[in-house]
Amino acid sequence: MGFTIEDALVQTQTQYQLKLLAGKKGCANAISWVHLIEDTTIIRQLWGKELVVTTGLGFQEAGDLLELVQYLVKYHSVGLIINTGKYIFDIPSDVIDYCDEQDFPLLTTPWKVHLADLIKDFSMRCLYSEKEDRQVATYFKKVFMNAQDIEESRLALTSTFDVDGTFQVLSIHIEDSDQWDTIERRRMAFQIELYFEKIECPYSFFWYDGRFVLVVNNLAESEFDEIIKSMCQRAKKRMNKYQIHIGVGTMVKDFRNIILSYKRALSATTLATHFQQAILHFRDMGVYQILSSIEDEQILKDMYHRLLDPLISYDEKHHGELEKTLYYYLEYNGSPQMMAKHLYTHRNTINYRLTKIKELLNNPLSSYNDLLPYMLAFYIKRMF
Numbered sequence: 001m002g003f004t005i006e007d008a009l010v011q012t013q014t015q016y017q018l019k020l021l022a023g024k025k026g027c028a029n030a031i032s033w034v035h036l037i038e039d040t041t042i043i044r045q046l047w048g049k050e051l052v053v054t055t056g057l058g059f060q061e062a063g064d065l066l067e068l069v070q071y072l073v074k075y076h077s078v079g080l081i082i083n084t085g086k087y088i089f090d091i092p093s094d095v096i097d098y099c100d101e102q103d104f105p106l107l108t109t110p111w112k113v114h115l116a117d118l119i120k121d122f123s124m125r126c127l128y129s130e131k132e133d134r135q136v137a138t139y140f141k142k143v144f145m146n147a148q149d150i151e152e153s154r155l156a157l158t159s160t161f162d163v164d165g166t167f168q169v170l171s172i173h174i175e176d177s178d179q180w181d182t183i184e185r186r187r188m189a190f191q192i193e194l195y196f197e198k199i200e201c202p203y204s205f206f207w208y209d210g211r212f213v214l215v216v217n218n219l220a221e222s223e224f225d226e227i228i229k230s231m232c233q234r235a236k237k238r239m240n241k242y243q244i245h246i247g248v249g250t251m252v253k254d255f256r257n258i259i260l261s262y263k264r265a266l267s268a269t270t271l272a273t274h275f276q277q278a279i280l281h282f283r284d285m286g287v288y289q290i291l292s293s294i295e296d297e298q299i300l301k302d303m304y305h306r307l308l309d310p311l312i313s314y315d316e317k318h319h320g321e322l323e324k325t326l327y328y329y330l331e332y333n334g335s336p337q338m339m340a341k342h343l344y345t346h347r348n349t350i351n352y353r354l355t356k357i358k359e360l361l362n363n364p365l366s367s368y369n370d371l372l373p374y375m376l377a378f379y380i381k382r383m384f
Contacts (some may be wrong), residue, residue, distance in 0.1 A: 001131040002030025005051070005079050005105045008122060017115050018081070021091055022099035022106040029105075029194050036115065040071050048076035048190035051122065053115055056088030065095045073102050076191045077239070078332045080116075082103070085111030103234075124227050136160055137206035140215055140258075144208060146207045147259050154255045161202045163255040165218040168248070170228065171214040171265040173273050175243040188212075189214045195234040196227055211269060215258070221251055245272040248281040267292035274383065287379055300380045307377040310360040322360070327364070330375050332383070 009018055024067040033051035035042075038058040052072055059065050065088070072080055080099075082088055091108065099106040109118065139153035154163050172192065180188065185207055192212060193205050201225035202217040216224060228246060235244055247269030249261035264282035271288055272280035277341070282289060294300060305312075310323040325343065336347045343350065354365075363370055 001134055002032075003122070003125040004028055004030050005107070007125075009107075012118075012121065015225065016109050016118050019108045019168065020105065021108060022096045023079065023102070024100075025026055026079065026103040026105045026194075028199065029076050029196075030125050031122065032130070032190055033126055036119060037068075037342075039117045040068060043071045043075050043077075046075050046077060047187045048077045049194060050081050051081065052077050053081045053083065053119060055083045055086065055115070060087055065092060066098060067097055069095055069102075069104060069106070073104050073238075076194055077104070078194065079107065081107045083111060083115055085107045085114065124202055132160075133204065133206075136204050137208075140204055140206070140213070141208050143259060144213075144262050150256055150259075157255065161217045161255065166237055166251050167255060167258045167261055168216050168219065168221070168224060168251045169258065169261040169265040170214040170216075170224075170249070171213070171247045171262075171269040173210070173245045173247070173269045175210075175245075175273070178210060191239065192235065193377075195231045195238070199227060211266075213262070215266075217233040224248075228279060236278075243276075245269055245277065246279045247272050248279070248283075250282050264289075264292075268320075271383070286374070288383070291376070291379060291383060304377045304380040307361075308381075311357060314356075314360060320353075322353055322357050325350065326357050326374060327378055329357075330371060330378065 004027060008018060008031075009027065013019065023094075030049060031051045032047065034053060035046070037043065037054050040058075043052075056065070056067070059068050063074045065082075069080060082091065084091075090331045091106070094103070096106065098104075118142055127365050136157065138272055139156050142149040143153050154232060157163055174188070176190075178260060183279060187201075189205070189207060189212060196214070200217065201219040203219075206213055219227075228248060232244070232246065235242075247265045247267065249263070249265030249268065250259045252258060267288075268280045268282045269384075271285060271292060272278070285292065308323055308326075311326060321343070325339070328339045328342050333340075334352055339350050340347050358365055361374075365371060365374075
């Protein structure tokens with residue numbers, strides 16, 4: 001959960017006389033570290049999630065401050081504190097407007113405040129919060145790896161989470177993330193966590209088994225949906241070179257059932273990646289809820305081939321389209337008109353194909369029980 005700008009305002013506003021001018025919606029973002037910057041050249045070396053502090057010494061010309069915040073947004077900083085009263089006295093309106101537009105917190109502290117004290121204080125708070133966050137993430141990972149550790153982790157998390165409450169898991173897959181080293185992965189984690197709007201509940205965000213994972217506790221499903229939607233919009237704006245796929249598990253009651261939400265989030269992420277969707281909720285997966293819950297994929301592949309291989313073999317030998325014809329037969333409930341339209345084939349040809357299909361399958365395809373296995377077979381085909 002981390003030390004946030006909102007925490008800084010609540011806990012140290014009087015001590016450092018902090019004043020928030022813009023970017024209120026971004027105040028829930030966690031701070032990774034604090035840097036004093038008087039020149040834009042160093043900004044590109046930032047990892048993301050840093051809080052930047054400046055006296056304004058290097059930003060006294062017209063347009064300098066706006067250029068500074070534009071760089072900070074580009075390189076995923078979490079906010080800016082300007083030490084006003086010597087080099088900078090008034091903050092230009094275009095800077096405030098831009099920060100509000102980007103949900104980028106802009107704060108001021110008066111010149112009499114010693115920046116060295118502020119930087120040291122905030123950095124120590126960041127270190128302590130990061131240590132706590134890593135420990136919390138460890139307990140979730142232990143459960144995802146081995147469900148037998150559920151009671152140990154449940155007890156350890158009692159002071160931080162409502163273990164009797166609701167939990168929901170989100171999984172994020174970014175294409176080519178398997179090529180990242182540890183440093184790049186951490187940098188991406190900082191950036192992605194910035195894109196989540198304020199989460200007013202206990203949560204944990206971490207990397208596990210090739211994906212980023214977010215666990216939320218006692219958060220209404222409708223609120224979580226809005227947070228996810230907003231996160232996608234912000235990521236699309238600032239990380240458009242990456243293909244991001246999000247899978248959302250179902251809400252479960254009690255920490256003991258969190259593994260169910262996690263597995264369902266993974267299933268949704270896998271399917272979202274396969275179908276190139278940005279967001280997919282397990283609750284919206286229809287029949288894929290059942291199919292994706294079968295851990296032995298060979299069962300599904302064997303079922304597909306057992307049902308459709310007679311048609312596949314015939315098509316390969318005769319350059320036919322029997323498998324495709326059966327698909328449209330099921331898709332359009334046997335309507336000859338709709339099948340002819342999509343197959344660009346005369347109805348007589350379709351009738352001949354259907355006769356051949358029934359013969360090869362030894363199935364009249366006349367009842368729901370006759371058709372259901374083949375419907376499932378085509379669903380399975382889409383999965384692989």
